[in-house]
Amino acid sequence: MKITALAGGIGGGRFLRGLLRAAPDAEITVIGNTADDITLHGLHVSPDLDTVMYTLGGGIHEEQGWGRADETFSVAEELAAYGAHPQWFTLGDRDIATHLVRTQMLAAGYPLSAVTEALCDRWQPGVRLVPMTDERVETHVVVDEDGHHRAIHFQEWWVRMHASIPAERIVFTGIESATPAPGVLDALDAADVIVLPPSNPVVSIGPILAVSGIREALSSSTAPVVGLSPIIGTAPVRGMADAVLRTIGVEVSPQGVAGMFTDILDGWLVHSSDSDVVPHVEALGVRCRAVPLLMSDIDATSAMASAALDLAAGIRGRDS
Numbered sequence: 499m500k501i502t503a504l505a506g507g508i509g510g511g512r513f514l515r516g517l518l519r520a521a522p523d524a525e526i527t528v529i530g531n532t533a534d535d536i537t538l539h540g541l542h543v544s545p546d547l548d549t550v551m552y553t554l555g556g557g558i559h560e561e562q563g564w565g566r567a568d569e570t571f572s573v574a575e576e577l578a579a580y581g582a583h584p585q586w587f588t589l590g591d592r593d594i595a596t597h598l599v600r601t602q603m604l605a606a607g608y609p610l611s612a613v614t615e616a617l618c619d620r621w622q623p624g625v626r627l628v629p630m631t632d633e634r635v636e637t638h639v640v641v642d643e644d645g646h647h648r649a650i651h652f653q654e655w656w657v658r659m660h661a662s663i664p665a666e667r668i669v670f671t672g673i674e675s676a677t678p679a680p681g682v683l684d685a686l687d688a689a690d691v692i693v694l695p696p697s698n699p700v701v702s703i704g705p706i707l708a709v710s711g712i713r714e715a716l717s718s719s720t721a722p723v724v725g726l727s728p729i730i731g732t733a734p735v736r737g738m739a740d741a742v743l744r745t746i747g748v749e750v751s752p753q754g755v756a757g758m759f760t761d762i763l764d765g766w767l768v769h770s771s772d773s774d775v776v777p778h779v780e781a782l783g784v785r786c787r788a789v790p791l792l793m794s795d796i797d798a799t800s801a802m803a804s805a806a807l808d809l810a811a812g813i814r815g816r817d818s
């Protein structure tokens with residue numbers, strides 16, 4: 499079986515770990531969000547790619563869900579002593595090594611897809627991890643501070659401000675010229691199943707779908723496209739997805755998020771407690787099931803992945 503997944507960071511990485519358990523013999527390609535990428539202290543940082551790579555490669559800080567395990571922060575402390583900015587995004591010493599290698603390879607002319615492949619040679623994540631594009635795309639947020647409108651990098655709004663200031667607009671800068679990285683469209687075309695893990699639908703899945711040709715490839719795919727709701731009830735399972743959903747005028751609910759993807763979705767999983775929304779999602783033309791969707795441990799996460807694959811198998815059987 500060939501499975502292609504579109505993934506953001508923490509939620510995507512943890513779900514993929516369960517997917518590997520549920521389908522150990524599958525060939526899995528992960529298309530990673532790169533619109534969270536940011537340059538810090540001259541280093542190119544790819545938070546979502548690294549979180550997936552560390553999570554699947556056994557190097558993640560499990561409690562945080564991001565960053566390296568057994569991390570130290572000597573470089574960050576020295577930078578702070580020099581008064582170097584920004585100080586709201588702390589890079590650990592082990593993590594910096596990844597960013598140094600990535601930055602050096604990009605400066606030498608290697609595309610991000612080749613750099614990601616080289617980094618994964620060390621971590622052996624068990625999947626093929628490819629960035630959504632080799633072009634630079636960044637998510638920016640337009641905010642109103644004391645009557646002044648300004649655009650800031652998503653990471654500043656998310657990490658420094660904790661999304662405390664309402665976002666007026668979310669903009670994917672550079673998306674107009676972005677094309678799929680090598681292997682992206684091939685992975686979608688060859689897939690037997692395409693999965694949307696419970697990642698942030700606006701700033702993790704949204705940028706991937708905004709790259710020219712990717713959403714079209716999904717909507718025309720003969721493979722079942724199955725997603726898992728990142729919203730339970732009226733709140734995100736993790737993070738602040740509700741803040742960005744409100745910005746784009748989408749209801750913070752499982753059916754609200756499903757409505758964002760009706761042109762590509764064949765199946766949608768909601769949490770057991772949201773069984774009442776199943777008929778509303780199916781009214782959108784999307785097969786829906788209510789199952790446990792809390793990634794409390796690897797067994798629960800594997801069961802989620804199995805439920806997604808079972809739903810896909812049912813859809814494929816219905817359409818054959």
